[in-house]
Amino acid sequence: MSGFGDTSGVTSEKGYNYQKLVAVYYLIANGVSEIEYEVDGEDISIINEGPDRNSIEYIQVKQLSTGSFSLGKFRADVFPQLWNAYITALEKHSDKAILSTLVTNVSWDNSLRRFYQNCNSLHEQGISFTQFEGSLKFCERDYKKMKNGREREELNRFFWGFNIQHSFTLEQIQSKIVESMNKSNVREPRTELAKIMQFFSEKQQGRITRRQIEQLIGKDLKPIVNNEENTSYSKPEIHKSLLDLETIKTKYGVKEDYSDKDDLIRNMVSPVRKASKRFIYHIDSLKGISDFPLEEIDEACDIISSDLNRVQVTASKIAELKNDLWLHETNYKHAIVSMQQTAAKFGIELGDVENES
Structure with a gap:
């Protein structure tokens, strides 16, 4: 007996326990409906299609006994496999977001961490691919090897969808799976997990669905919610x-009339532009008649011009944000008014509240 219960038949594939657990985790704890499970040498790849069918994720699972995961190791051992899966997906699923994920039990080293952070900036901050490549001076050699012979647009899309889940230990995965099964009121979850592991060992590869797992253990894997609120x-x-x-509605709804963006920008910028012209005129007129060096005067004029430019850019952003805020506050207020009107139609009116209070 092990932490899973009776795992006979599973221990013979000891080297695959971690990889198989990750696959089980995606089906049970992560709630995906189905995965494509592929064994390749000592690695296991998982293909997970998003629930709304507009994305597909290729997951490469790597277990290391010691050390940390470096960018060099990623480039040599993981990137080629993820890239091949990605290129195949481009042909079949060009209309979908294609995601590539490395899952490993060890931590990442500084090189891989920095590389991933730059990839994440493509996705989360919307930086350009030129900016992305410009930020990779620290790993130029590894990146050149990944980039070699590959199309720029394809690389952009690949790294946009790249993700890493590091330090995801076998014990953590077990705990999350068991916790999820407990929430679904599965009796003896560790014993049931042993059955699932055995099923994966026998299946070896192919499509595996959440429904198959539910049928195997005879239980729906939907969390049992205890609703303590009155009905x-x-x-x-x-x-x-x-x-x-x-x-x-009064506190958070729209409080002021719509302000035209162009008028707002003009009101914010015009006085600053006028002031900058006057300041520059005065400072520039001091050339040759004051103790200020010419370089210092020119620098001061440049600073004022730069500040004016910053005001113009910022004013435009403020006007855009104020406009968006006005629209959201208006929608918020309208939604509450609509709810109040619906309630009034069925006899729930504000006057009744005031009378009761």
Whole structure:
């Protein structure tokens, strides 16, 4: 007996326990409906299609006994396999977001961490691919080997969808799977997990669905939610909710009329532009008649010009944000008004609340 219960038949594939657990984790704890499970040498790849069918994720699982995962190791041992899967996916799923993920039990070293952070900036911050490549001076040799012979646009799309889950230990995965099964009210989850591991060992590769796992253990893997909130409410409670809506509508809804963006930018920038012209005129007029060096005067004029440019750029952004805020506050207020009107149609009115209070 092990931590899984009776794992006979599983221990003979001891080297695959970690990889198989990751696959089980995706189906049970991560809630995906199906995966494509492929054994390749000592590695296991998982293909996971997003629930809305608009993305597909290729997951390479790597277990190391010691050390940390370096960028060099990623480039040599992981990138080629993920890239091949990615290129194949481009032919079959060009309309989908294609994601590539490395899952490993060890931590990443500084080179891989920095490289991933730059990849993440492509996805989260929307930096250009030129900016991305410009930030890779620290790993130029490894990146050149990954880039060699590959199309720029394809590289951009690949690294946009690249992700790493590091330090994801076997014990952590076991714990998350068991926790998820407990939430679904599965009896003896570790014993049931042993059955699932055995199933993966026998299956070896191919499509495996969450429904197959549910049938194997005879239990739906949907969390049992204990709803402690009352399901019946008194009239005062219902009317109080209406009063609460009025309060938050006043507090968070739109408070001012729409302000034209161009007018707002003009009002924010014009006085600054006028001031900058006058300041520069005065400072420039000091040339030859003051103790200030010419270089210092020129530098001061440049600073003022730079500040003016910054004001113009920032004012444009502020106007855009204010416009967006006005639209969101208006939508927020309209949604609450609509809810109040619907409630009033069925006899729940604000006047009743005020009378009761």
